[in-house]
Amino acid sequence: MSDVARCPKCSRYFDNSFAVSFCPKCGASIDGTHLLNETFASSKVKASAGEIAQIDSHLALSLLSIIFCFPFSIVAIVFSILTINDKRRGNYSAAISHSALAKKIMIASFIIGGILFGLNFLGRFSR
Numbered sequence: 068m069s070d071v072a073r074c075p076k077c078s079r080y081f082d083n084s085f086a087v088s089f090c091p092k093c094g095a096s097i098d099g100t101h102l103l104n105e106t107f108a109s110s111k112v113k114a115s116a117g118e119i120a121q122i123d124s125h126l127a128l129s130l131l132s133i134i135f136c137f138p139f140s141i142v143a144i145v146f147s148i149l150t151i152n153d154k155r156r157g158n159y160s161a162a163i164s165h166s167a168l169a170k171k172i173m174i175a176s177f178i179i180g181g182i183l184f185g186l187n188f189l190g191r192f193s194r
């Protein structure tokens with residue numbers, strides 16, 4: 068379950084499913100007790116078009132990650148497309164959650180792809 072929290076300094080919303088210690092928007096350090104948490108499923112977050120436009124779908128990097136780790140990158144691309152659809156519908160909290168998931172999976176696919184590539188390289192080298 069993803070949590071959307073609101074920064075007490077810049078009052079913008081961000082994904083807080085892993086309890087961040089600073090605001091990803093303005094960099095202000097965050098005291099968990101002052102956070103206004105809203106569960107992703109129930110929240111109807113109001114956001115401006117500008118704030119919605121700022122959400123990164125990570126589509127380009129997700130597409131690039133196909134080269135590194137095919138199965139993971141497909142999942143990342145799915146979440147990127149979900150983010151784009153959420154942005155189009157103006158669903159800010161869903162877009163933020165899907166964007167964060169796309170980013171995590173995309174990074175994981177780069178790391179796993181890098182490890183597999185490294186192992187493959189070592190395997191060839193030691194033969």
Ligand SMILES: [Zn+2]
Pocket residue numbers: 074075076077078079090091092093094095
């Ligand atoms: Zn902030």
